[in-house]
Amino acid sequence: MSSWRSAVAAHFRRTEGKLTLVVVGVLVCAVVAGLTGALSAHDRADLLDDMAYRRGGLNTAAGEVYRALADADATAFSVVLVTGERVAVQRQAFRDDVVAATAALDYAAKVVPEVTPVTRLNQLTSQGFRGQLATAALTPSEALAVLSSLLPIYTGMVESGWVYTSRVDPVGTSYLNEASLMVRGTMLEIAKRLRDAEPPSGVNDFPWFATTVGLLVLAVLLWCQRFLARRTRRRFNAGMVAATALTAVAFGWLLIASTVAAAHATASAQRSARLLEPLTEVRAEARGLDGDEARALIFPLIGDTVTLTAKLDAIDNKLNQVRGGDLDAGTARTLEGAARTVTDWRRSIERDFSPDRPGYGEIAADITAHEELKETLDAVIAQAGADVDGSILDARTAVSGTGAGVVVLMALAALAGVAGLWPRIAEYR
Amino acid sequence: MTAARRLAALLCALAASACAVAPRAALPRPTAPEPQMPTLTSAAPAPAPEPCRGTTKTIRPTGTELTGIPSGTTVAEIRARGLRVGVSQTAGRLSSRNLQTGEVSGLEADIAFEIARAIWPDRDPGQVRAQIQYIAMPTRDRFIALDTDENHRAPSATTVATVDMIVADASVTCQRVDTYGARFSVPYLETRQGLLTWRGTDGVWDPRQGVAGKRVCSGAGTINIDRITQRGGIAVPAVDTTDCLVQLQRHQVEAVSTDDVILEGFHDQDPNTEIFPGFVDDVDVAAVAVARQDEDLLRVVNAVLERMRRGEMDALYRKWFGQATTRRMPPADYEGG
Numbered sequence: 001m002s003s004w005r006s007a008v009a010a011h012f013r014r015t016e017g018k019l020t021l022v023v024v025g026v027l028v029c030a031v032v033a034g035l036t037g038a039l040s041a042h043d044r045a046d047l048l049d050d051m052a053y054r055r056g057g058l059n060t061a062a063g064e065v066y067r068a069l070a071d072a073d074a075t076a077f078s079v080v081l082v083t084g085e086r087v088a089v090q091r092q093a094f095r096d097d098v099v100a101a102t103a104a105l106d107y108a109a110k111v112v113p114e115v116t117p118v119t120r121l122n123q124l125t126s127q128g129f130r131g132q133l134a135t136a137a138l139t140p141s142e143a144l145a146v147l148s149s150l151l152p153i154y155t156g157m158v159e160s161g162w163v164y165t166s167r168v169d170p171v172g173t174s175y176l177n178e179a180s181l182m183v184r185g186t187m188l189e190i191a192k193r194l195r196d197a198e199p200p201s202g203v204n205d206f207p208w209f210a211t212t213v214g215l216l217v218l219a220v221l222l223w224c225q226r227f228l229a230r231r232t233r234r235r236f237n238a239g240m241v242a243a244t245a246l247t248a249v250a251f252g253w254l255l256i257a258s259t260v261a262a263a264h265a266t267a268s269a270q271r272s273a274r275l276l277e278p279l280t281e282v283r284a285e286a287r288g289l290d291g292d293e294a295r296a297l298i299f300p301l302i303g304d305t306v307t308l309t310a311k312l313d314a315i316d317n318k319l320n321q322v323r324g325g326d327l328d329a330g331t332a333r334t335l336e337g338a339a340r341t342v343t344d345w346r347r348s349i350e351r352d353f354s355p356d357r358p359g360y361g362e363i364a365a366d367i368t369a370h371e372e373l374k375e376t377l378d379a380v381i382a383q384a385g386a387d388v389d390g391s392i393l394d395a396r397t398a399v400s401g402t403g404a405g406v407v408v409l410m411a412l413a414a415l416a417g418v419a420g421l422w423p424r425i426a427e428y429r
Numbered sequence: 430m431t432a433a434r435r436l437a438a439l440l441c442a443l444a445a446s447a448c449a450v451a452p453r454a455a456l457p458r459p460t461a462p463e464p465q466m467p468t469l470t471s472a473a474p475a476p477a478p479e480p481c482r483g484t485t486k487t488i489r490p491t492g493t494e495l496t497g498i499p500s501g502t503t504v505a506e507i508r509a510r511g512l513r514v515g516v517s518q519t520a521g522r523l524s525s526r527n528l529q530t531g532e533v534s535g536l537e538a539d540i541a542f543e544i545a546r547a548i549w550p551d552r553d554p555g556q557v558r559a560q561i562q563y564i565a566m567p568t569r570d571r572f573i574a575l576d577t578d579e580n581h582r583a584p585s586a587t588t589v590a591t592v593d594m595i596v597a598d599a600s601v602t603c604q605r606v607d608t609y610g611a612r613f614s615v616p617y618l619e620t621r622q623g624l625l626t627w628r629g630t631d632g633v634w635d636p637r638q639g640v641a642g643k644r645v646c647s648g649a650g651t652i653n654i655d656r657i658t659q660r661g662g663i664a665v666p667a668v669d670t671t672d673c674l675v676q677l678q679r680h681q682v683e684a685v686s687t688d689d690v691i692l693e694g695f696h697d698q699d700p701n702t703e704i705f706p707g708f709v710d711d712v713d714v715a716a717v718a719v720a721r722q723d724e725d726l727l728r729v730v731n732a733v734l735e736r737m738r739r740g741e742m743d744a745l746y747r748k749w750f751g752q753a754t755t756r757r758m759p760p761a762d763y764e765g766g
Contacts, residue, residue, distance in 0.1 A: 080528040115454035125462035127681075149459050157464055168527050169698040170519035174671040178464050185465070298528045299518065299565045302574045302591050360531025 015231050016428035022224050023421050026243060030414035033217040033247060037254050037406030040210035041399055044258055047203040048396040051265065054111045055196055056392060058140055059272075061108035062194035063280055063385070065147060068101040069191060070284035071374075073183045076158045076176060077294035080165045081364040090368075091162065098155050105148050108194075114141040121145050134189035143194045147187060154182050173299055180291060188284065195277065198269065203395075204262040207254065214251030221247060221417070232424055239420015243413040250409035254402055261398040268391030275331070276384040278322050283377045285315050289345075293367045296353060297360070305353045312349060316342050331380055338376045345373070463681055466672050481603030486764045487614055487716070488724055490732035499548060501725020507548055507593055514541045515566040515574050515592040519671035521694020522749045523598055526563070533563045536749040537596040540617055540717070540734075543741070544594070547733045566597045567669040568648030575720045577610030593719065593726065598688055600652055600713040610721045615734040615761040616714035617742065620688035621706065622653050625695055626677070628703040636684060636705045646673035646682040653687050656709050662686075674699065688713065693750070714759045735761070 011017040075094040082090055116139075124133060124146050138146065157179035164172030221244045228237050289311050296304040319342060323335050352363045516524035516537055524535040545557045552560075566574060573580050574592045598620070599605070601613045624645070626636050634643065641661035647653040649666035657664040665682050667673045673685040674695045685695065692704045717730050737745075742758045750756060 083529055115457060117455070118457040118459050121457060121459045125459065127463050127465070130462075130465045145457070145459075150462055153462055153464060164698065165528050167698075168525060170521055170525040170694070171671050171674045171698050173519055173526075173528070174669065174675045177669075178466065178672065178675055182464055297531070298526065300563070301565055301567070302570070364529075364531070 014428070016425055018227075018231070019421060019425045019428070022227065023418055023425070025220060026224060026240075026417035026421070027414050029217045029220050030243075030247075030410045030417070033213060033250070033413075034407045034410030036210050036213040037250055037410065038403040040207045041254060041257065041403035041406060044203065044207075044261060045396065045399045045403065047200045048261060048265065048392065048399065050200055051203060051268075052389070052392040052396055055200070056389060057111040058108050059195050060385070060389075061104040061111075062191055063276075064104035065101045065108075065194070066188060066191040066280060066284055068097040068104065069183050069188055070287040072097040072101070072158075073180055073188075074287040074290040074294070076161070076179060077291045077298070078368045079162055080172075080176070080298060081294055081368050086368075094158065098151065101147075101151060105144055105151070108140075108144050112140045112144060114139070116142045116145040121149065125149055130186065134186045138190065138193075140194060140196075143190050147190055147194075150182065150187055154179055154187065157182070177295070177299065180295070184288065188288075192281070192284075203265045206262075207258045210254055210258075211251065214247065214254070217247055218244060218251075224417075228421075228424065232427075237420045237424070239416045239418070241420075243417035243420065246409045246413035246416060250406045250413070253409075254406055257399045257402045261395040264391045264395035264398060268388050268395065271384060271391065272388045274325050275322060275327075276381065276388055278318055279377055279381050279384065282315055282318050282322070283374060283381060285311065285318070286373045286377070289315065290367070290371070293349070293352070294364075297363055297367060305349070308349050308353065309346070312342065312346055316346075331383070334376060334380050338373055338380075341373045341376060464675070464679060466667055466676065481607060483603065483606035483610075483721075484764065485601050485603055485606055485613060486762050487612070487731060488727050489763045489765075490728045490735060499550075499725070499729045501728075503593070503723040503726045504548060504729060507726070511560045511562055512541075512545050512548060512594075513562050513564060513592045515564050515571060515595040515597055516541070517568065517571075517597040517670070518563065518565040519669055520598060520691050521697050522690060523694065524563075524596070525694075526565075536618070536745055537598070538563075539745050539748075540737075541594075541596050543737060544717070544730055544733050547729050564592050566592075566595060568597075569650040569666075569668050571595050571597050571599060572605055572609035572611055572718065575609060575611055575718065577720045577722070579608060579610035593723070594730065595718040598691060598715045599718050600688075601716050602652060605718070606721075611718040612721045612723070612727055614717040614719070614727060614730045615738075616716040616759040617734055617737075618690065618715040619756065619759040620690055620713050620715055622656060622686060622709045622711070622713070623689040623692050624684050624686045624705040624708045625692040625702050626684040626705070628701055630683075634683075640684060640686070640708075643684060644682040645684045645686050646676045647686050648673070651687070652713070656711075657686055660708075671695075677702070688715075690750070731761070734758075 012021060072094050075090055075097065079087060079090045079094065120142065123129060124136070124138070124142060129136075133146065157175050161172045161175030161179060164170075164175060166172075221240065225237060225240045225244070228240065229235055289308065292308055292311060296308060316339075319335065319339055323332065323339065327335070348366060351357060352366060357363065358366075516533060516535075518524055518526050518533065520535070520537075522535055524533055524537040526533045541561055541563075542558065545561050546554060549557045549560060564574065572595065575595065576591075595611075598618070599611075599613075600620070601616060605611045606613070624636050624640065630636065639660055639662075640657065643662050644665055645657045645662040646665040646667055647657055648670035649668055651670075654664045654666055662684075665673075665676065667676065670685075670687050670691060673682065673687070676682040677685050678699060685692065686708055689704065689706060696702050696704055717734075719727050719730065734742075738758050746754050746756045746758075
């Protein structure tokens, strides 16, 4: 036993044995580096997939639910102010929005497969909890389940409201008011908070672990070459130089890809926070104000002018905040047009709700006609949404193939190292 | 570090998946959520101290016939800018708005028109109609819309006092005089609080036997809601009384209790309901309410109502409550008898 041990020890004391150890070292380094690089790239790709598909899907759906419900709320009121065929047209527009919201909820459910238990759902939608529902911390699956169960109730109330109002039954106004309260006070708030544009943690991080491993592997390879140069009296070993170069390329690639991906992901999140989210809110609040104006006409309350003006001020402020940011020329021009529309709107509110206001029919026509802000913003919102999605896809493209590339490069590095060392070992046989 | 964690997680997941199979999530069958009534955030003012400090008596008009243009500061102001009338707008036979035309119709709208005609005797009736601006008064908030010192002291800052008079089935109570600084006119309607529930209650309870333990809805800040509590019912206050009909139809309350005229309006809208009169023995009278200081306006209103007592009001009752109605305009209670 001891003779076997001493034989092995003697072998590794000889240069031939030490070179064999170097080969093993190079192989271990290549495996560790390949695995680390591949996992790091895979990790980031996973986070970006989550951002692009899960969160991206959920955010897109949430944005659509938010838009559709805000439009539905405005239409629910304006239906009672129009006459003739426009009644049918507006009612159909409302139903289209409800179906759009349902489709968006269905779409979101595809990326959030968790099922909310029935007891939890009943607790969330119970009468006692309703006051807190809009501000409660809900998981995406809970938010989707709550929205799905409130939507048919909301729709039923609006349709009941229409039937009663068309028969000039005053309870119709109560139905429409309560429906609006439900969609504004609860459903729109939940849909707004369902959006989560924050990039998942880690997606913007510098790949410290992989970089450290890469540098260590390079150091080991360089040390091997120094050892080789001393023992074999040859300045360079072509195989080892190639292995070192391939490792440097692999980790350089990983580093660049990760940095580019992080930059794209950050750009996407920033674009979402600076443009997409505030404009989506401005649009919904504008639709809310459309509904408020209709309500103020059909159910005039004390202090209406103050309420309407305050809401327009909020829209104006939010829009100006977006306009103050860094915008491209096209967007800036479009938003300038939106700001002009807000100014016109202020004038029409002042006229329509002043003591010497025009007749009911004229105000009704005015309220149901102006939707310029919606149309102006729709174009910018669509573009911003496409840009946000585009940046995430760019980020994902940057890291795609990186994992496999690192593995292949490290395999080549291992081959090169072995190929370079093998003739040196053979010389001692 | 994430790569290392990931490797560990991968191994754990592999180990776990080898021995455990998660069951499929159960299919949920949730109950239908109930709609929510407008919340009662801006609480109604505290009840006025007993006994009554103000007066529920009204002022005798200077004449029962309107011959010339009425005088007085408030009336002159109204003639210059138009008449703002607070109406319920959701009480079927009293005042309801056709949302497509904006026209308000009902007994109270007709009374408001007669008052406007007296304010503008020099104008064509067609023009007079355009001078009236109706403001919707959710039941609870009716009286805070009057331009009185009491209302200006009230904490609700968003409320702007804007109406000249309230014609919204407002029962004459001393509390309203003391709390809101209101002054009432000659009463134009006698009402009695009744109970409305489904036509046929499955024999589970007989509404004639009382409302003990039952959820009964009524307008917030009304005398009706106190009477429900006094009779052992669970009072459910609504900002606007018509929200109570929604509550009943949505099976959120078991009955609605308010003035019989309003219940008749509810029954018109939902024939699946039945009115049970005689919930209380008390008789309430509804009158036009104005701000305490607007005595000149109150005299005009009383002159109009006294004129209408001679036949016009009966015709209006028949128009809005049916030919068989037995309603009679209640007597006036004037200061100094």
